[in-house]
Structure formats: structure tokens, C-alpha cells
Amino acid sequence: MMSRTVRVVLAALLLLLPAGALAQGDLTFASLNTPSNGPGRVIGGYAGGCISGAVPLPLEGAGYEVIRVSRNRYWGHVSTIRFVQEFGRQVRASRLPNVYIGDLSQPRGGRMGFGHASHQTGLDVDIWFELSPKPRLPAEAREEPVLRSLVLPHEVGIDPTVWQAGHALLLRMAAEYPGVERIFVNKWIKRHLCLTTRGDRSWLHKIVPWFGHDAHFHVRLACPADSPECVRQTPVPGGDGCGKALDDWFRPPPPQPDRVIPTPPVRPRPPRYPAACQSVLNAP
Ligand SMILES: [Zn+2]
Numbered sequence: 193m194m195s196r197t198v199r200v201v202l203a204a205l206l207l208l209l210p211a212g213a214l215a216q217g218d219l220t221f222a223s224l225n226t227p228s229n230g231p232g233r234v235i236g237g238y239a240g241g242c243i244s245g246a247v248p249l250p251l252e253g254a255g256y257e258v259i260r261v262s263r264n265r266y267w268g269h270v271s272t273i274r275f276v277q278e279f280g281r282q283v284r285a286s287r288l289p290n291v292y293i294g295d296l297s298q299p300r301g302g303r304m305g306f307g308h309a310s311h312q313t314g315l316d317v318d319i320w321f322e323l324s325p326k327p328r329l330p331a332e333a334r335e336e337p338v339l340r341s342l343v344l345p346h347e348v349g350i351d352p353t354v355w356q357a358g359h360a361l362l363l364r365m366a367a368e369y370p371g372v373e374r375i376f377v378n379k380w381i382k383r384h385l386c387l388t389t390r391g392d393r394s395w396l397h398k399i400v401p402w403f404g405h406d407a408h409f410h411v412r413l414a415c416p417a418d419s420p421e422c423v424r425q426t427p428v429p430g431g432d433g434c435g436k437a438l439d440d441w442f443r444p445p446p447p448q449p450d451r452v453i454p455t456p457p458v459r460p461r462p463p464r465y466p467a468a469c470q471s472v473l474n475a476p
Contacts, residue, residue, distance in 0.1 A: 220302070220473060221242065221298055221300055221301065221302025221303055221304075221312075221473065222298060222302070222303065222304055222305035224298070224299060224300050224473070225264060225299060226299050227243075227244075227245060227246040227247070227248075227267060227299040227300060228244045228245060228246075228299075228300055228472050228475035228476070229244075229245065229475060229476055230244050230245045230475065231244070231245050231418070232244065232245040232246060232247065232269055232270050232314075232418070233245060233418065233419045233421065234269055234301075234313045234314060234315060234415060234416060234419035234421070234422040235313070235419070235421045235422065235466050235468045235469055235472065236312070236313060236421065236422070236423055236465060236466040236468075236469060237312075237313070237423035237425075238310040238311075238312060238313055238315065238316060238412065238423075238425065239309045239310045239312060240312065240423075240464055240465060240466075241301060241302075241312045241313040241422075241423065241465065241466065241469065242300055242301040242302045242312065242313065242465060242466075242468075242469040242472045242473075243267070243268070243269060243297060243300060243301040243313050243314035243472070244300070244471075244472045244475065246267040246268060246269065246297065246299055246300065246301065246314050247267065247268065247269075247270050247273055248266055248267055248273075249266045249267070249268060249272075249273050249276055249277075249293065249296060250277075251266065251331050252328070252331075253276075253277055253280050254277075254280050254281050254283075254284045255279070255280030255281055255282070255283035255284035255285075255288075255290055255291065256276060256277075256279070256280035256283065256290055256291050256292070256293050257290050257291075257292055257293065257326065257328075257329075257334060258292075258293045258294075258331070258334070259292045259293065259294060259320070259334045259335070259337055260294060260295070260334070260335055260336075261331045261332070261334065261335070262332075262335060263295065264298065264299065265294075265295040265296055265297060265298055265304070265311070266293075266295075266296050267296055267297050267298060267299045267300075267301075267314060268296040268297055268314035268315065268317070269313070269314040269315055269413070269416055269419070270416075271315075271371055271413055271416045272296060272314055272315055272316075272317060272413050275317070275369055275371060275372065275411070275413060276293060276296075276317060278369065279291075279319075279365060279366060279369065282365045283362070283365070286358075286361060286365070288323060288358050288361070288362070289323055289324065289325045289326055290326050291319055291320060291322075291323075291362065292319070292320040292322060292326070292334070292337060292339070293317065293318070293319055293320075294317075294318035294319070294320060294408055295307065295308065295311055295316075295317075295318050296311065296314065296316065296317050296318075297311050297312065297313065297314045297315075297316065300472050300473065301313050301314055301472075302465070302469065302473075310412075313422065315412060315413040315414075315415070315416075315422075316410060316411070316412050316413075317410070317411045317413075318408045318409075318410050318411075319362070319366070319408060319409055319410075319411060320339050320407060320408045321339075321340070321342055321359055321362070321407055321408060321409065322337070322338065322339050322340055322407070323356060323358050323359065323362075324338070324340075339407050339408070340354050340407060341354065341406040341407040342354050342355050342359060342378070342380075342381055342406055342407065343378050343380045343381070343406035347378075347380065347406075349380055350380050350381070350384045355384065359381075360385060360388065360389065362409075363375060363377070363381075363385065363399060363409060364395050366409070366411050367395040367396075367398040367399060368395050371413045371414055371416075372398060372411055372412070372413055372414075373398070373412055373413060373414040373425065373427070373428070374398050374399075374400050374412050374425075374428050375398055375399050375400065375409050375410065375411050375412070376400050376401075376402035376405050376409065376410040376412070377399055377400070377401065377402065377405050377406075377409050377410075378401070378402070378403075378404065378405045378406040379401040379402075379438065379441040379442065380406070381399075381405070381406070381409075382399055382400070382401040382433070382434075382438055382441075383434075383438060383442075385399060386432065386433075386434035386438065389432075393432045394432075396432040396433055396434065397428050397429065397430055397431055397432055397433045398428055399433065400428060400433065401438060401441050412425075421466060421468060
């Protein structure tokens with residue numbers, strides 16, 4: 193047991209440590225509040241990378257408003273910022289209410305202190321489905337807005353009282369933007385699009401089923417031409433993505449053995465960043 197005096201001294205010493213020394217590993221990128229200088233470059237992969245020279249998304253613009261501004265996750269590559277602004281203009285031109293924009297990336301990207309595994313390179317954007325008319329509020333008043341799910345509780349299907357045609361239009365507009373490579377949505381939303389989309393279905397292949405994503409969709413942009421160190425993902429398959437790959441999401445999980453053999457817990461490993469990300473961390 194530690195004596196009270198030793199504990200007090202240890203606590204005092206901890207307070208003296210600079211913040212950077214406490215924020216090791218995963219939290220290092222999360223502890224930096226400003227972008228690095230230099231040209232905008234994406235380094236590494238969506239779930240293990242960083243960005244130099246990131247630019248902030250203006251907190252409001254035609255057709256959109258950024259929410260949860262206090263998280264300071266509205267930074268991205270200039271191509272991502274351009275996408276959101278262009279998407280907002282299309283939202284306005286379609287006479288839909290403004291959309292709420294959630295997390296992009298931290299000022300230098302990297303792993304976040306909480307939340308996503310990806311969003312590390314300034315190429316991911318969360319856009320909320322909430323389509324109720326929104327009064328223009330100051331940024332501080334947009335921390336916890338109402339954000340309804342399009343999927344019923346316990347994930348048993350689409351909620352017909354929330355779903356509207358405008359949601360399909362949002363997804364289509366985002367999918368047809370040239371730099372957008374894929375969009376993650378809940379399996380029920382993908383299935384609903386598969387069942388209801390008439391005419392041109394060529395954009396559907398970019399809509400990819402994923403866990404969660406029932407109240408927001410996640411837009412992922414392609415590696416930009418100015419960033420040779422950006423790690424690409426395998427392209428989404430062609431077609432409409434409405435066949436077996438989607439059906440697999442609705443299959444019941446395989447039966448579990450009666451006796452569960454305990455496995456030792458695996459300590460999560462800090463993400464491996466490309467070496468160039470160290471310079472982004474250390475840059476002024
Ligand atoms: Zn996301």
C-alpha cells in the first residue's frame with residue numbers, strides 16, 4: 193500500500209508533466225488542436241494515417257451546418273471540403289432542408305480519442321439523415337441536435353415514419369459526386385434503396401452496407417491526386433450491390449458451441465502510422 197504522503201507527491205508530479213507526455217500513443221493526434229503547416233497531403237490509410245496542411249470546413253454554408261463543433265473534427269483535405277460545399281449547394285437546389293455535417297477529421301488526422309476507427313486522413317465525412325427543417329442556430333447551440341434513425345428499434349426494418357424520398361436523393365447526390373468512392377449505410381437502408389430505386393441504378397454500387405449508420409451516412413472520398421502516400425482501398429465491385437453480398441448481412445449468425453472456451457483478452461494495439469506521420473505530429 194502507498195502511504196498518503198507518497199500518493200500526494202505522485203499526484204503533484206503528474207500535474208507537473210507537460211500534456212504531451214501524458215497523451216501518448218492513440219491520443220497524441222487527438223491532443224493537437226491546429227493543423228500542421230505545409231501543403232495539404234494525405235498520408236497512409238483511412239484507418240491508419242494522417243493529414244498535413246488540413247483545411248477547416250466553414251461551420252455553415254449553403255445547404256449545411258456543422259454540428260458538435262466543440263469536437264474540433266471539421267478538418268479535411270481540400271477535396272473533401274469542396275465535396276461538402278458542393279453537396280450543400282445541391283441540397284439547397286433540391287429544396288431539401290439543410291443537412292447536419294458531423295465528424296470529418298482532427299486537425300492533423302490520426303486516431304481519435306473516442307469514436308471512429310477511420311476518419312484519420314481527412315477523406316471521411318459523416319452526414320446526418322435528419323431532414324426536419326432546421327432554424328439557423330449559432331454553432332454552440334448545435335452540440336446535441338435531434339438526430340432520428342431511419343431504422344426501427346432492434347434493427348427490424350426501415351422506420352416508415354422517418355424515411356422519406358429525400359433520403360434516397362441525398363444518397364444519390366453524394367454517390368454521383370465524382371470523387372466519392374463509397375458510402376456506408378445500414379443494411380436496411382441499402383435494401384430499401386435496392387427495392388425502390390427505379391431507372392438508373394448505376395450509383396447504387398457505391399452504397400455499402402455497414403454496422404450502425406442508421407441515422408447518418410459516411411461518405412469516403414478517393415485518394416486525391418496530390419497525395420502519393422495516400423493508401424487506396426480496393427474499389428467497390430460493379431453492379432448494384434443488391435445481390436448475395438447484401439443478403440449475407442441478413443443471414444442469422446452461425447450457431448455457437450454450448451460451452452464457450454474463454455480466450456485471453458487481446459490488448460488493442462495502437463495504430464501503425466506511416467513514418468511521415470511522425471513529421472506531421474512534430475510540425476509547427
Ligand atoms: Zn463515419
